[in-house]
Structure formats: structure tokens, C-alpha cells
Amino acid sequence: MPAVLTERQAEILRLVVREYIETADPVSSRSLVEKHGLTVSTATIRNEMARLEEDGYISHPHTSAGRVPSERGYRHYVELLMSEDPVLPEEQRTIEHQLHQVLGGLDEWLSLAATILAASVGNVAVVTRPQTVGARLKHMQLVELHGESVLLVAVMDDGRVRQRVLPQRTPARQEQFNQRAVRLNAVIAGRGAAAIRLAASELADGEEAAVVRAVAELVEEQRFTEETFLDGLRAVLEQPEFASADRMLHAVQQLEAYRVRRLLEQARAERVGITRVLIGREHGDEGMLEWSVVVSNYGDAAGSIGTVAVLGPTRMRYERTIPRVRYVATLMGHLIESVR
Amino acid sequence: MPAVLTERQAEILRLVVREYIETADPVSSRSLVEKHGLTVSTATIRNEMARLEEDGYISHPHTSAGRVPSERGYRHYVELLMSEDPVLPEEQRTIEHQLHQVLGGLDEWLSLAATILAASVGNVAVVTRPQTVGARLKHMQLVELHGESVLLVAVMDDGRVRQRVLPQRTPARQEQFNQRAVRLNAVIAGRGAAAIRLAASELADGEEAAVVRAVAELVEEQRFTEETFLDGLRAVLEQPEFASADRMLHAVQQLEAYRVRRLLEQARAERVGITRVLIGREHGDEGMLEWSVVVSNYGDAAGSIGTVAVLGPTRMRYERTIPRVRYVATLMGHLIESVR
DNA sequence: GTTAGCACTCTCGGCTTGAGAGTGCTAAGT
DNA sequence: ACTTAGCACTCTCAAGCCGAGAGTGCTAAC
Numbered sequence: 001m002p003a004v005l006t007e008r009q010a011e012i013l014r015l016v017v018r019e020y021i022e023t024a025d026p027v028s029s030r031s032l033v034e035k036h037g038l039t040v041s042t043a044t045i046r047n048e049m050a051r052l053e054e055d056g057y058i059s060h061p062h063t064s065a066g067r068v069p070s071e072r073g074y075r076h077y078v079e080l081l082m083s084e085d086p087v088l089p090e091e092q093r094t095i096e097h098q099l100h101q102v103l104g105g106l107d108e109w110l111s112l113a114a115t116i117l118a119a120s121v122g123n124v125a126v127v128t129r130p131q132t133v134g135a136r137l138k139h140m141q142l143v144e145l146h147g148e149s150v151l152l153v154a155v156m157d158d159g160r161v162r163q164r165v166l167p168q169r170t171p172a173r174q175e176q177f178n179q180r181a182v183r184l185n186a187v188i189a190g191r192g193a194a195a196i197r198l199a200a201s202e203l204a205d206g207e208e209a210a211v212v213r214a215v216a217e218l219v220e221e222q223r224f225t226e227e228t229f230l231d232g233l234r235a236v237l238e239q240p241e242f243a244s245a246d247r248m249l250h251a252v253q254q255l256e257a258y259r260v261r262r263l264l265e266q267a268r269a270e271r272v273g274i275t276r277v278l279i280g281r282e283h284g285d286e287g288m289l290e291w292s293v294v295v296s297n298y299g300d301a302a303g304s305i306g307t308v309a310v311l312g313p314t315r316m317r318y319e320r321t322i323p324r325v326r327y328v329a330t331l332m333g334h335l336i337e338s339v340r
Numbered sequence: 341m342p343a344v345l346t347e348r349q350a351e352i353l354r355l356v357v358r359e360y361i362e363t364a365d366p367v368s369s370r371s372l373v374e375k376h377g378l379t380v381s382t383a384t385i386r387n388e389m390a391r392l393e394e395d396g397y398i399s400h401p402h403t404s405a406g407r408v409p410s411e412r413g414y415r416h417y418v419e420l421l422m423s424e425d426p427v428l429p430e431e432q433r434t435i436e437h438q439l440h441q442v443l444g445g446l447d448e449w450l451s452l453a454a455t456i457l458a459a460s461v462g463n464v465a466v467v468t469r470p471q472t473v474g475a476r477l478k479h480m481q482l483v484e485l486h487g488e489s490v491l492l493v494a495v496m497d498d499g500r501v502r503q504r505v506l507p508q509r510t511p512a513r514q515e516q517f518n519q520r521a522v523r524l525n526a527v528i529a530g531r532g533a534a535a536i537r538l539a540a541s542e543l544a545d546g547e548e549a550a551v552v553r554a555v556a557e558l559v560e561e562q563r564f565t566e567e568t569f570l571d572g573l574r575a576v577l578e579q580p581e582f583a584s585a586d587r588m589l590h591a592v593q594q595l596e597a598y599r600v601r602r603l604l605e606q607a608r609a610e611r612v613g614i615t616r617v618l619i620g621r622e623h624g625d626e627g628m629l630e631w632s633v634v635v636s637n638y639g640d641a642a643g644s645i646g647t648v649a650v651l652g653p654t655r656m657r658y659e660r661t662i663p664r665v666r667y668v669a670t671l672m673g674h675l676i677e678s679v680r
Numbered sequence: 681g682t683t684a685g686c687a688c689t690c691t692c693g694g695c696t697t698g699a700g701a702g703t704g705c706t707a708a709g710t
Numbered sequence: 711a712c713t714t715a716g717c718a719c720t721c722t723c724a725a726g727c728c729g730a731g732a733g734t735g736c737t738a739a740c
Contacts (some may be wrong), residue, residue: 011611028702043714045701064702064721105491105503139514143479143495146680153446153493153501155483161493163445163501165679174479174529178522189514234592245585252574252592339505340486368733381683386734404690404733 005076011072012048014074014198017060024240026066057220059273071280071314074292078277078318085319087327091120099331106138106159109335113308118232123239123312126260127328129227130299130306130336132158136192137219140185142177142211150177152211154218157190158304159339162218166211180208188212193220217277228257241290241313254287255311263288264295264307272299272333275326280314290314294321294327300337308332345395345416352388353397354421355410361655364580366406387549411654414632418617418658420674425659431460439671446499449675451569453648457668458572463579463652463662466600467668469567470639470646470676472498476532477559480525482551490517494550494558497530498644499679502558511598520548528552533560553606569598580631581653594627595651603628604635604647612639612673615666620654630654634661636669640677648672 005013015036019027029045032038038045049067052058057073069077087095095116102108110127117125136157144337145150150168171334172180188196193216200212232253242248254258267276267283275296293308294316308329310321345353359367361559369385372378378385389407392398397413409417427435427465435456442448450467457465476497483491490508495501512520528536533556573595582588593599607616607623615636623633634656635649648669650661 026702030702041714042702043704044712047713050704060703062721063704063719064700065617066702103504103506139481139483141479141493142479145678149678151495151501151679153481153495155491155493161491161503164443164618165445166443174525182518185514187355187553234589237589237592243585245583245588248588249574249577252577301717311501338485338489339491366733370733382681382733383683383685383735387682390735400734402690403688403735404731406733 003050005057009048009052010081012045012075013052013069013073016049016052016058016067017073017077017081020067020069021317024315026068028066031066033113062303069315071282074314076316078279078322082319084323085317087323092327095120095328096331099335102105105161106336106339107229110306110332111208111231113328113332114229115231115304115310117310117324118235120324121310121312121317122232122235123310123316124230124232124236124255125322126264126307126309126311127229127332128264128307129160129229130158130304131222131227132156132302132304134192135160135219135304137189137196137215140181140215142181144172144174144177152214152218154215156219157302157340159247159336162221164214164218166214180211184208184212184215188215193217213326228261230255230257236312239313239315241315242243250287254291259285259287260311263293263311264309267293267309272297272305275322275329277318277322292316292318294325296325298329298336299332300333300340302340304336306332342503345392349388349392350421352385353392353409353413356389356398356407356419357417358411360407360409361657364655366401366408369571371664397504398492407598409655411622414619414654414658418619418662422659424663425657427663432667435460435629435668435670439675445501446676446679447569450646451571452673453668453672454569454571457648457650457664458575460664461650461652461657462572462575463650463656463661464570464572464576466596466604466647466649466651467569467672468604468647469500469569470498470644471562471567472496472644473644474532475559475644477528477536477555479529480521480555482521482532484512484514484517488661492554492558494555496559497642497680499676502561504554504558506554509547520551524548524552524555528555533557568601570595570597570600576652577581579653579655581655590627594631600626603633603651604649607633607635607649612637612645615662615669617658617662632656632658634658636665638669638673638676640673640680642680644676646672646676 002023016027029042029049032045033042052253053060056070057076057094058067060069062066093126098116099109099112102112110129112129114125138155138157140154143153145151148168149165151163152166153163177206187199196212196216196219200209203209203212237251242251263285267278278293280292281289290313291311292314293309293311295307297305297307299305308325356367369389372385373382387585393400396410397416398407399410401408407486438456439449439452442452450469454465454467478495478497482496483493485491488508489505490501491505492506493503525660527539528591536552536556536559540549543552577588577591582591603623603625606625607618615634618631618633621629630653631651632654633649635647637647638644639645648665650665
């Protein structure tokens, strides 16, 4: 397999990939000549195609079908042949505007970002909440509930707001809860789960110790289903690769939260700022052989890292998807700074 | 159409419905006799079936197929022929145990309830958050964020905890925010959106007025997508009625949040405590002609009302679904009391 | 009122067939 | 040595056909 392609071969590969991404039909030598005004004949194209196939860039579904890019073909295309379709200032403004409309805090931003991204690339988009290794408590508050319970609300320095209903043996008024919150905040605000747990063990009052232990749990809690925002299922199912019922059902199964989580764990880009493209079996998930993943991490100075990704068939508009994933990831990076 | 069925006709109808629900195949006179040891011949069954068909209880996909229940047949079955499959104490314990494992507050309960219900009936389950007409603020809190913003956290008396990032011109320390929160709570805690808005207009300090206006918005905010918890998509798509790609895609489309919302609005049961069954076109949604909905409202003394529903093909195990929807609805009713 | 018997209808899977799409190869042209 | 016209060959796909099988409706007898 010669690693180098002639100029003409590269151009043919580029056109095959583009054409196939657009139409989803195997592309024939004739359609290539007709649609792109090539100055050579179909026979020449066929000869070149035969070479490309020998070298593993494209393949044949069956004898008398056109050519389809292989994983290697897509990879070559993504790395060398394609030019990115930039997110225009106009589109950037629209997206940022939509995000700023919503002032509800991190979760709403992440969810909306997934929706916007999905709509923009026509595939499934996933945005995970930044996983903070050493999250700290910013502030806690107790709110009196009817009956024998109290609502604990904890705000973390990674933007999470978590709550929990706690039983309360000795009834108290809101005012007393406020005082208790101020007292406890003085001890545990700004600290991580471990330090808070330690503080709990040193408290004389059993009820307060229970509250503080609960805070520690909330600080370190990472619940995946609630930490992942996914959208675009319907759009991806409309792609022709899922035109049969069993393929479609299979896709729906693969996109269940816990599977997507596993996939993203494997596919995680190494560093913030890099956008990775994993084509076909490159991501190593047996169930999603014909899927590609475009993934980018985002994070802040404090080292908490989240993921923005698009999942779709290998026949995906990489030109469009890659810059959009990258853009949304940087946007998310800015947003998490703002809720620190 | 004689409205009354003979005992034998009713029994045959009952068996046809049961058999069809179980197998999804049109049921023939022979299968009925064979499987249920009837003492009459297949010919007799056929005669009776012809009567049932005349009366509109069952129908014929084509000449040489067995019988399939019509909407009327299902209705008769649900109202008169079927006996409910109660939620056994064992199952109740399991469900309640799962719910009590999770202490995160209302949203997690609702979401988990949808998951449990979906798994238990093998169809799509939807649980909406109780829509409170006149929600009141229970407590608000301000948390200092890095930079020029502050996080407003509001706890409502219907169990919602909402947050919003607010810009903050004059930087301040957490202690000052606490004092401000105490001051503002004294004025607005326990009040509804209108009263809070009024209070905002009377405040001298512009920054405080902005905070209070934001609180008012949070108090009355009802955001549907975040207010609906849906699960069981995959299970329902495995039903044979969605065995072709276009039907499956159509189902996925119909189950998008905003459509489900419309459907539930139309299908809303009148009173808390009643479980309604809407079969086929009875729910009036053109796009979901072959779907049934089992729906039950739940609420608390204060009049906030939420919905628990199961959506699935008309060929649904009503015996099982109805009591489970009812049970989960009452459970939700208790839970919302507990976070008041 | 019930039932055996039978003709009739309809579906479904398998098979065949012909059209169409594309290729690979050969041989001739530049 | 590269390009290309021409053509045989392969494979898919839709349409049509066929026969088996399932079920019914009807008739006539019990």
C-alpha cells in the first residue's frame, strides 16, 4: 500500500467522500465525471478508483455498485482533504444569544447547548456537565419544610446546585435554620468532601453532624444520567442508514445514557482545546461500528472537565460538525467560568 | 347494534382481547377453542364472532385473518370484562424502597417514578411535575460567585428549587448577601409572584429590586421540557406495532416532549384520584391513532396538580397498566406533600 | 342452536425474470 | 506509458407469479 496518493487520486477521493456524504448512495465513476466536469473519462476514474480501493481508501458494497469511503478514506479526508466550514459570526451571535436568553444556571445552559448543537449538525449531540474531581462547597442553606423534614440546598463551586430532603427530629423555625446554616457555613464553606466529612465527625450535635454528612455526599456526588444532556435522536434516526426497523431500534438502544457514557469515557479527548474525530471502529465500541464521534473537552482553570460531542453515522458532515463541536466546547468553557 | 352481549359473546370477546394483547396476532376461532378448552366448536365461535363484528367489537384485517379488537372492543373489555392485576405488597415495597433510596428532592423522585413505571408496564411512562397555579416562595438565598455575578436560589412551596445567575454591579461578600437575603426573605417569603412583584416596586435599592423581580419570575416559571419526565422509549419501540422503520420513526416523533404535552393536556383526567383510559382516537390526537393513554392526576391539599401517564399501543396490558398508573399517582401525591 | 365440511379469499415467502447500474478488462488510440 | 471506447459480466432491485397455509363464511345436516 503506497502511502502517498497522486494529486488526482486525492481529488477523486475527496469527491467520492463529499458525494457519498451528501447523497448516501455509492458513487459511480460516471456521476463523478458528470457532476464535477472532470476532464478525464469514466474509465480513467475507474482505474484510479481501483487503485484507491487497493490502498484501502474506498470500497465496494458489491460488484456493480459505486464506491463508498472506508474508515481509512474518511480519515484521510478529515485530516488532509477537507476544509472546515467555519461557524460564521452571524451563527455565533445567534447561538450566544440563545444561551444568554436563559439565565437559569449551568444545567439549563448545558441542556440548551446540546439542543442547539444537535439542530446545527443534524445528529445526536451530547454535552456532559464538567466532572470536578475536587469540588468544594460554596454555600449551604436549610429551608424549613412542612412536617418533620428540612430541605438542604448546597451550591458547589463547579456550578452545581444540589438539594436533599432530610428528616428533622426536633422541629424548628426558619430563623433557627438560618442561624444553623450560618454557623455551619463558617466551618465547611470552601471545603471539599473529605474536609467536610471530617468536620462532621467533630460536631457535638448529632443533627448538625447528619446535615454536614449529607452536604459531603452532595459535594462529591456525580450522577451520570443527570449529568448528561443529549438531543437530536429524531434527526439521526431520519438518516438513511437507519431506514430499517432493526437498525433503528439498535440505534435507539445504543443511545441509552449509560452506553453513551461508556463510549464517551473511551473517546475522551486528552486535553481541553483539542477536538478529536473517531471514525467507525476507532472508538472501540463494538455496538457502534458504523458511528463516528466528534468530541471535544472543555474546562476551566480549576481543572474541571466536561465533554461536548456529536454522534452520527460515519457518513457525517465532518466539515460542519468539527468546527461546531469545537465552538460549543469553548463556549461552555467560558460559561463554567462565569458560575464559579 | 344490540348493546347487550350474551354471556358467551362477552366471554369470547374477553378471550379475543386477552389473546390479541398477548400475541399481537389476529386471533382465530381455532386458537380460541384449542387454548381455552371451550366446549363448542370453531364454527360456533365463528358465528358468534360474526355477531361481535356486526356490533363493532372486533374487526377483520382481511378476509382470511383472525379477529382483532376494535376500540369499542377494548373499551368494553376495560370497563366490564377485565379484572385488574393488583400491585402486590411485595412490588409496592420494592417501588417505595427505590424511591426512598433517592433523597434528592422532587425532581429526582419524578424522574425515577417515570423510569420505574415504564419498566413495570413495558411502555412509555410520563410523569409531570405538579403545576401549581399560585406557587409561593418559601425561601430565597444569594450565593456569591466569582466575578460580577451572584447566584439566586429560590425554594418554592411546591417543591421546586430554581436558580438564576444575576449580574451584580457592586461586588459584595457572602456575609452581606446573607444579610440581604434575610432582609428580603422577611418581605417576600411566603408570598406569590404578584405580591413579590409588588414588593419589588416598593424597594428603594435598585439592585435589590432586580433580585426580587427575578424571584418573582422564578416563582411563576413553568418550563415544560424540564417539567416532564419520560422513560420507556426503547421498550415501546420493541412492540411489534413498530416493526417497520416508518412506524418507528413516527412513534419517536410523536413522543417528542412538546407533542406529549399537548396530548396530556387533552387527556387530562378531571379529578385527582380518577384513572382514565383513552383508547385509540378517544384522546383526539390525530398523530397517535393507534395509541392508548392511561392517565391519572395527583395532587395535594393545596391544589397543585401533576399527571402520571402511560402511553402505548392500543394493544396494551390494561389489567396491569391501570392499577400501576393509579398506584404511582397516589405515591406522587404523598411525596409532594412531604416537600411542602 | 350447533357443527362438519368445504369452497373461497387473502397473505406471505420463495422464486423467477428483466431492467438498470456499474464495474473490470481488453484492445486500440495518443 | 497513459487514456479511453467498447463490451461482457455481475449484482441489485422491483415486479410478477406461484403455492402453501391460515381462516373465514356458508350450507346442509344433526
